[in-house]
Amino acid sequence: LFIDWRQYPSITDALQWAGWIWRGTAVWDKGNSRPQKGRFRQQAEYIVWGSNGPMPINRPVSCLPGVFRYGNPQNRIHVTEKPLQLMKDVIQICEPGGLILDPFAGAGTTVLAAVVTGYRAVGIEVTDAYYKLGSDRVKIALEAEQKEDEK
Numbered sequence: 001l002f003i004d005w006r007q008y009p010s011i012t013d014a015l016q017w018a019g020w021i022w023r024g025t026a027v028w029d030k031g032n033s034r035p036q037k038g039r040f041r042q043q044a045e046y047i048v049w050g051s052n053g054p055m056p057i058n059r060p061v062s063c064l065p066g067v068f069r070y071g072n073p074q075n076r077i078h079v080t081e082k083p084l085q086l087m088k089d090v091i092q093i094c095e096p097g098g099l100i101l102d103p104f105a106g107a108g109t110t111v112l113a114a115v116v117t118g119y120r121a122v123g124i125e126v127t128d129a130y131y132k133l134g135s136d137r138v139k140i141a142l143e144a145e146q147k148e149d150e151k
């Protein structure tokens with residue numbers, strides 16, 4: 001769950017209230033953002049993450065960084081779309097082939113990152129237009145991959 005500082009307390013509560021185990025928070029450093037006089041620049045989003053059940057320490061997952069630095073994507077189809085490479089990095093927290101849930105799927109970046117790197121994924125998106133955009137995006141990417149494999 002990517003969140004800014006204002007909703008941080010409620011999202012960490014919501015995650016736990018939903019029965020998940022809150023495992024921690026990583027940071028997406030966007031590098032750039034609107035400057036605010038007399039304020040700190042809000043250049044980070046917080047990546048609140050958890051697991052549905054145990055996550056044994058002996059899982060085949062390496063040490064991951066706590067801060068990810070990527071600029072916003074140039075050609076976005078969703079106003080808050082995340083960089084694809086960022087999501088490919090972040091989902092490495094899941095064991096190979098594991099199942100990833102993104103309950104706020106938007107343009108489907110998490111789902112796309114997951115399926116092209118061998119994970120399984122479920123995305124939930126409330127807005128019909130984004131649901132269609134995200135689903136089409138994943139479908140097109142998978143078809144392109146399949147065509148590439150057939151060459």
Ligand SMILES: C[S@@+](CC[C@H](N)C(=O)[O-])C[C@H]1O[C@@H](n2cnc3c(N)ncnc32)[C@H](O)[C@@H]1O
Nearest residue numbers: 078080081082104105106107108109125126127
């Ligand atoms: C920050 S965007 C996600 C962007 C996504 N990570 C991407 O890269 O495209 C959050 C999305 O959550 C959706 N959303 C908001 N409330 C929701 C809810 N209760 N259930 C499902 N989706 C919801 C919004 O429509 C929006 O598209």
